[in-house]
Amino acid sequence: MARRQPDSGKTAQQRHTTGTAGRRTILGTIGAITGLAVGTVGMSDTGAAREADERVASSERSRSGATHGPHLTAHRGYADIYPENTVAAVAGASRLRADRIEIDIQPSADGEIVVFHDEFLDDLTDETGRVAETPAETVLGAEVLESGETVPTLAAVLDAARPNVTMNIEFKDNGDYSWQEVAERTLPIAADYPGEFYVSSFETAALEAVRNVDPSVAVAKLFGSNKDENLQIARELDAEAVNPSLGVLDTELVETAHEEGRAVNVYTIDTWQEARQPLELGVDGLIADYPSVIEFGTSKRV
Secondary structure, eight states: OOOOOOOOOOOOHHHHHHHHHHHHHHOOOOOOOOOOOOOOOOOHHHHHHHHHHHHHHHHHHHHHHOSSEEEEEEEETTTTTSSSTTHHHHHHHHHHHHOOOOEEEEEOOOOEEEOOOOSSTTBBBBSSBBBBGGGHHHHOOOOTTTTTOOOHHHEEEEEEEOOSEEEEEEEEETTTSOOHHHHHHHHHHTTTTSSEEEEEESSSSHHHHHHHHHTTTTTEEEESSOHHHHHHHHHTTTTTTEEEETTTOOOHHHHHHHHOEOOOOOOESHHHHHHHHHHTOSSSSSEEEOOOOTTTTTSSSS
16 A cells, blocks of 8 residues: 655656565554444444534543554445445544445446446446446446435545545456556556555456555455465565455464464454454454444453
């Protein structure tokens, strides 16, 4: 996770060397300030969500000192509180003091980089059809989960995030474009974000494309199976992090990644009970749909 710095006059190899050092300093830092949140979540209406924001802000102000521990990533902008992958979700997760926010990107038929998870619009919006075969005008007008929020562009979502929040931009689908083209369209937009960002993906080719377009951008390999195979891919990419599923997480994975200088961020944590194992194993971050999982995820205050 790093913002790109001017590389004028440097060779590709020099950019890669200096970029890796800077990125690893950020991604490998353990003990980032966590985003603790409300004791009761599951609000579906805007008023309740606003009240949650206010309670968290009050709690943060009354705390005598910051709590340290694994960082908390708002999965799709806390998808179980806000309409996922929307401007409202990113703004809301920022107000709830998320350390990081994860979003999904893919291109529309005409190449606009939009923030949306599914391959098809049908299940999450009032439109139908494959995102990759739908013009941006239609995609961006699609209402998400009857919330009044529409599918946003990457630029709009980044404008809604607070600069102190690190953005995890997941390359979800390349549609009818090459991953190289997706990276070339996405990274300049992300570079305008005043805070930190990094790219994650299940697709090795997507991370390779990011490395080709801008070696100074940090990457994380996402995976939910084939632990050894994906750790090897992370080595080949010189990835700054691995983002495994809860189901594949174990002591060996965490220890191996840490020995190699890679952070471990586990997905997707839905309850404080699910948070216990990764916290005990010493992961660097939790990717969660709720903001309160760390606070109650262990018998010890983290």
